[in-house]
Amino acid sequence: MLSVVRMVMLAGLALASALSSASAQDYPTRPITLIVPFPPGGSTTVMARNVADQLAQTLGQQIVVDNRGGAGGTLGTRAVAKAAPDGYTIGLGYTGTLSIAPSLYPNAGYDVRKDFEPIGMIGTAPSVLLVHPSVPAKTVAEFIAYAKKSPNPLTYGSPGVGTANHLAAELFASASGIKLVHVPYKGSGPAMNDLIGGHIPMSFAPIPAAIGNVQGGKLRGLAVTSPKRSALLPELPAVAETLPGFEVALRYGLIAPAGTPKPIVEKLNKALNAALASADVKKRLVTEGAESLPGTPADYAADIDKEEKKWSAVVKGLGLKAE
Numbered sequence: 001m002l003s004v005v006r007m008v009m010l011a012g013l014a015l016a017s018a019l020s021s022a023s024a025q026d027y028p029t030r031p032i033t034l035i036v037p038f039p040p041g042g043s044t045t046v047m048a049r050n051v052a053d054q055l056a057q058t059l060g061q062q063i064v065v066d067n068r069g070g071a072g073g074t075l076g077t078r079a080v081a082k083a084a085p086d087g088y089t090i091g092l093g094y095t096g097t098l099s100i101a102p103s104l105y106p107n108a109g110y111d112v113r114k115d116f117e118p119i120g121m122i123g124t125a126p127s128v129l130l131v132h133p134s135v136p137a138k139t140v141a142e143f144i145a146y147a148k149k150s151p152n153p154l155t156y157g158s159p160g161v162g163t164a165n166h167l168a169a170e171l172f173a174s175a176s177g178i179k180l181v182h183v184p185y186k187g188s189g190p191a192m193n194d195l196i197g198g199h200i201p202m203s204f205a206p207i208p209a210a211i212g213n214v215q216g217g218k219l220r221g222l223a224v225t226s227p228k229r230s231a232l233l234p235e236l237p238a239v240a241e242t243l244p245g246f247e248v249a250l251r252y253g254l255i256a257p258a259g260t261p262k263p264i265v266e267k268l269n270k271a272l273n274a275a276l277a278s279a280d281v282k283k284r285l286v287t288e289g290a291e292s293l294p295g296t297p298a299d300y301a302a303d304i305d306k307e308e309k310k311w312s313a314v315v316k317g318l319g320l321k322a323e
Contacts, residue, residue: 003004005152024263027087031062034254035083035091037076039069043206043288046251047122048092050284054275055065059267071164072322073097074108077202085259090268092251095164095311099305103312104162105322117302118267119254122276125290126226126249127168129239130219131202132195140223140242143202144176153179157191157200160184162322165191167314168204168225168248175243206250207232207289217296225249232289251307252290254299269297 002297034052037046045067052063059108068076074097080091093116102108108118129140137143158166161184183200185191195203196218204225211232214221223239224230226247239246254272256265273294275281285292287288 022039024261024267027264027267028059031064031083033066033078033089035080036065036067037073037097040067044092044094046288050281051122054278054281055271058271058274071083072101074101074105078109080255081110081257083112085256085257087260087264090254090256093255095251099307100162100309103315103319112304115258116255117258117260118297118304119256119265120272120297121253121293121295121300123285123290123292124249124251125205125288126224126230127206128203128224130210131222133220134198140239141223142277144178147178148163153181154202155181155183155200156202157183157185157194159188159191162320164250165204170318171248171314175246230289239313265297268289
């Protein structure tokens with residue numbers, strides 16, 4: 001009897017595997033929805049659209065970018081986790097939603113290690129350490145010395161509590177042994193305006209938002225937060241050249257709901273890597289201060305794990321909780 005039951009089970013598994021393989025061969029037969037968990041216009045939407053057109057060409061189906069903002073990106077990311085695992089709903093993975101939000105929000109509504117199938121990384125984008133021209137520091141080392149000599153802790157601005165720019169500054173303060181006071185703003189624009197106006201002496205900001213002000217002399221860039229220099233601002237060193245091991249880069253990738261058949265994930269990964277190899281996508285990413293990072297689903301899974309551990313330690317160390 002047991003042998004018969006076992007044979008039936010094995011037959012069922014073989015049939016399921018065959019159906020999955022056949023499904024993957026035909027996939028996709030209709031448009032694919034790419035959920036971006038933020039409102040239109042930001043870097044996440046730009047990154048998604050940078051690869052969506054090329055993905056559509058490779059896969060032979062339209063990629064519909066669906067912006068679903070709210071709760072720091074957790075609402076849209078939760079929608080990806082709860083979608084049918086058939087390859088027709090995928091999402092944009094991002095540092096804020098996969099590495100920071102799970103610790104920042106009491107109930108993000110998803111587990112980054114259990115609720116998703118990583119498809120692959122799109123790329124990474126560093127920030128710039130910016131100071132107002134009135135700050136008498138031209139290098140990272142000079143800035144650290146200046147901050148240590150200041151009678152009061154220096155202030156810095158960010159788009160809000162728990163944002164990547166906020167945590168970048170806290171990580172910098174910890175690594176350099178200086179004290180800083182956070183001034184949260186309601187968005188990147190107000191924070192940048194106050195930095196230009198000299199109301200705060202320093203901040204971290206994405207390269208696209210910083211480059212015009214640096215080149216125009218309104219702000220001074222001291223360093224980039226990637227492990228090496230950026231092609232957009234090659235004259236700036238990396239913070240890591242002064243503080244070895246320092247790295248803060250926004251990470252973008254594609255994710256699917258857990259349970260999405262492996263052959264479909266692999267097909268999406270292959271299409272994504274083909275998109276990243278195209279000259280057009282490479283050019284678009286460089287314009288955003290980003291570097292493409294093709295790889296396997298396993299590579300992205302390992303990166304998600306590493307980054308979540310890193311940023312959850314910072315969030316918990318600061319005792320941060322989203323309101």
